[in-house]
Amino acid sequence: MAFIQWSKKNCIGVPVVDEQHQKLFDILNRLHESVVEGLEQSAVFSILDELIDYTVYHFNTEEEYFGKYGYEGLKVHKEEHDRLTAQALDLQAKLREGSATVTFEILDFLHGWLMDHTTGLDMEFGDFIREKGITIG
Ligand SMILES: [Fe+2]
Ligand SMILES: [Fe+2]
Secondary structure (H helix, E strand, O other): OOOOOOOHHHOOOOHHHHHHHHHHHHHHHHHHHHHHOOOOHHHHHHHHHHHHHHHHHHHHHHHHHHHHOOOOOHHHHHHHHHHHHHHHHHHHHHHHHOOOOOOHHHHHHHHHHHHHHHHOHHHHHHHHHHHOOOOOO
């Protein structure tokens, strides 16, 4: 059983976004595996960097669509993206300082925000796109 499991409830019905979400789930599963297997810090950190970089790329993709299709939920959604990005960068900085390691508590936190965001605000955006009959990717 994967640490974070993709299922129908995560599917927002916008293929390009769903594919990116699945990739984020895959990276988080690899990060979890690296901790369980006790890989060295540099290997764990490089997967965390990959997760953060891909998250930023993914948020930009969604925000481009918000603008392009006149999504009314843009402001609230972008604020949550900004908050999540700030939390992730803060975590990354703390880990880099050497005062912490990637713990199961941190993995649970990442699991929580990925799950909550995809089933929450991302799903609302998916509803908007489907209701408007817009086809993306
Ligand atoms: Fe998303
Ligand atoms: Fe989002």
